[in-house]
Amino acid sequence: MYHLRCQPAPAAPIDGRRPAVQRRPHSKRRCMAARFGWKSLTAVPAGLLLVSGIVITLVGFRPPAREDLRSQPVAPKPRPAPRSMAKQDVQGLLSGMNFLNLADNRIELRRGNACFTLQATLDAGLQQALIPRLDRKNSRYIGIVAMEPADGRVLAMAGYDKSNPDGNPCLDNRFPAASIFKIITAAAAVEAGDLNPGAMLRFSGDKYTLYKSQINSKTSKNANQLSLKDSFAQSVNPVFGRLGANLLGKDVIEAYAEAFGFNREIDFELPLRPSRVELTDGAFELAEVASGYNRTTRISPLHGAAMAAAIVNQGRWVEPTIVDWISNEAGQTIYQSQAIYRDRAIDRDTAKVLRQLMQATVQSGTAHKEFQKHQGDKVLSRLEIGGKTGSMGDGTGETRYDWFVGYAREPQRKKQLVVAVVVAHEGFIGTRAAAYAVMAMKEYFQDSPGILRTQVSPAPRS
Numbered sequence: 001m002y003h004l005r006c007q008p009a010p011a012a013p014i015d016g017r018r019p020a021v022q023r024r025p026h027s028k029r030r031c032m033a034a035r036f037g038w039k040s041l042t043a044v045p046a047g048l049l050l051v052s053g054i055v056i057t058l059v060g061f062r063p064p065a066r067e068d069l070r071s072q073p074v075a076p077k078p079r080p081a082p083r084s085m086a087k088q089d090v091q092g093l094l095s096g097m098n099f100l101n102l103a104d105n106r107i108e109l110r111r112g113n114a115c116f117t118l119q120a121t122l123d124a125g126l127q128q129a130l131i132p133r134l135d136r137k138n139s140r141y142i143g144i145v146a147m148e149p150a151d152g153r154v155l156a157m158a159g160y161d162k163s164n165p166d167g168n169p170c171l172d173n174r175f176p177a178a179s180i181f182k183i184i185t186a187a188a189a190v191e192a193g194d195l196n197p198g199a200m201l202r203f204s205g206d207k208y209t210l211y212k213s214q215i216n217s218k219t220s221k222n223a224n225q226l227s228l229k230d231s232f233a234q235s236v237n238p239v240f241g242r243l244g245a246n247l248l249g250k251d252v253i254e255a256y257a258e259a260f261g262f263n264r265e266i267d268f269e270l271p272l273r274p275s276r277v278e279l280t281d282g283a284f285e286l287a288e289v290a291s292g293y294n295r296t297t298r299i300s301p302l303h304g305a306a307m308a309a310a311i312v313n314q315g316r317w318v319e320p321t322i323v324d325w326i327s328n329e330a331g332q333t334i335y336q337s338q339a340i341y342r343d344r345a346i347d348r349d350t351a352k353v354l355r356q357l358m359q360a361t362v363q364s365g366t367a368h369k370e371f372q373k374h375q376g377d378k379v380l381s382r383l384e385i386g387g388k389t390g391s392m393g394d395g396t397g398e399t400r401y402d403w404f405v406g407y408a409r410e411p412q413r414k415k416q417l418v419v420a421v422v423v424a425h426e427g428f429i430g431t432r433a434a435a436y437a438v439m440a441m442k443e444y445f446q447d448s449p450g451i452l453r454t455q456v457s458p459a460p461r462s
Contacts (some may be wrong), residue, residue: 085335090269090323098168099270099322101131101158119324121153121337129443130158130436135423138430140399143169143301143422146440149309149407151339152318154302155417156440170301173273175422177299178390179235180403181257181277181292183307185243186232186357188256191350193247197229197357203238210293212284214238215245232357233365235389237291244290245283253290254279259317259345260307267319267340268302275299292390304405304420308387311358312407312416315351317342358386358406365389367404370434379442384409389434400425404433408441417444 085093093111105120105127126146134142139160146156161167169175189195202223205214215238231239244253254277258264262277277297279289288294302320310317319340326335346354361367366389374380387406394401402423409416419440421433 083334085326087267087269087335090326090335091271093326094269094323095271097270098166098171099157100168100170102127103131115329116334117327119326121148121155121322121324122157123155123444126156126440126444127158130156130439133431133436133439134158134160135431136160136162138426138428139423140426141169141172141175141422141424142436143172143175143420144436144440145170145301145305145420146444147305147309147320147418149312149318149416149418152306152309152320153324153337154305154320154322155444157302157322159301168270169422171270171272173275173298173300173303175298175300175403175424176295176392176401177275177277177292177297178392178401178403179237179292180299180304180307180388180390180405181289181297182232182235182240183311183354183358183388183405184256184260184262185240185248185253185290186228187260187346187350187354188248188252189228189243190353191346192252192256193243195228197227197353199228200225201228201231201239201242203231203236203242205238207234207236207238210237210241210287210291215241215284215287217242217246229357229360230365232388233360233363235361235366237293240291241287241293245287248286248290250279250281250286253286256345259343260310261303261317262297262299266303266306269321269323272300272302275303292392295392295395301420301422304403304422305418308405308407308418308420310345311351311354312409312418313351314348315344315346317345355384355386355407358388359384361387361389362406367406367434370432370438374438374442377442379445380408380438382410382412383441383445384411385441387434387437394424398426400429402429402433404437406437408445410445415445417441 093109093116099120102120102122105122105124107118107120109116109118130144140162141160143159144156145154147154157170159169161169202219202225203214204219204223205211226236226239257277262275265274266272275298277289279286289297306320319342321337323335323337325333325337327333362371362385367387371385385406385408387404390403392401402425403421405420407416407418417440419437421436423431423433
């Protein structure tokens with residue numbers, strides 16, 4: 001064993017005291033050599049040991065490979081929330097557009113530096129089936145609107161405006177409502193006047209005229225007599241004139257007209273002027289409005305479809321919509337359409353009675369001739385169909401307005417459609433409004449049972 005070397009003891013001092021032993025100074029490495037017996041450590045400089053320790057430490061540390069760094073998950077930057085649109089914003093975005101005769105229900109829009117993708121509610125197959133069959137030769141105006149009554153989605157908007165090729169007659173409120181207004185009078189008579197379809201009503205004179213003498217509250221014993229259902233189906237003017245003047249009155253007619261969308265804004269994505277009805281206290285003027293025997297009550301085809309939708313929809317008024325969703329450049333949904341319901345136009349029982357009256361119009365009334373042509377049709381035969389016709393000249397003899405507002409339901413699949421068509425015939429009577437309605441119904445319901453035709457692409461993720 002190695003020992004530390006010390007100096008020889010000095011001579012004893014004069015005072016006889018023994019001095020303390022004095023050891024040589026030693027370093028930390030000498031102590032380590034003494035403790036562990038490492039002779040070589042006594043000769044290794046301290047600086048070299050420090051460097052060796054650093055080298056050992058560095059050799060033991062291995063940084064991760066470049067591939068390891070790449071494989072580490074990197075948290076994505078949060079995507080800013082999209083700025084959502086209200087329906088009023090959509091109306092501004094679509095300003096100047098009319099959506100008439102669209103061939104594709106997916107539309108790319110640019111406004112300033114922003115780009116948008118719009119998915120329309122239109123049924124492309126139904127739309128494309130109607131457009132090439134428009135009778136432009138014999139018509140000044142054609143407006144066809146088909147709608148899903150449960151949620152107000154517009155499935156077709158096809159038409160033709162001879163005087164303004166860029167116009168959209170489906171949204172035009174210039175057309176006399178004619179006998180379409182009898183729908184409102186009948187609703188008021190059933191609900192407020194407590195009449196039923198079999199109620200017998202008297203009238204004098206011709207069915208399709210309206211004179212002051214025909215609306216007298218008293219009629220002769222020899223007067224004609226028809227049920228409410230037959231009077232509606234055959235569109236008998238004196239019966240509805242007398243109901244308006246003698247049973248209902250101004251306030252009741254006005255209330256039901258507003259409940260069915262007259263004289264108020266209909267909340268739609270495209271510009272749509274309100275349909276108008278003017279009412280006075282005069283008995284004969286009320287008779288004219290109630291029977292539709294005037295040119296001052298005006299309505300658009302889109303509004304006509306919304307009226308039919310309320311009847312099929314058990315009296316609930318639903319606002320029409322033609323936009324399914326809108327996304328921005330990043331593919332984020334910034335607008336999603338939702339069904340908007342207003343107060344009930346009529347109650348459930350009244351809506352059920354009106355459907356009976358409208359069915360009678362198709363089965364034995366003014367629309368019977370057109371639908372009779374398709375008796376036994378494999379599509380139409382499985383449907384419940386109802387409607388109301390209307391006819392009115394423009395007063396000059398140049399144009400004849402022709403209306404059909406109705407619905408079709410397939411009870412087994414609970415699939416349904418409402419249709420409103422107006423045609424302004426010139427010179428010769430071309431394709432009638434009811435004929436266009438038949439085209440729409442056959443096209444929409446032609447698919448095999450159990451398979452829904454209308455498919456809407458899902459909205460992008462928000």
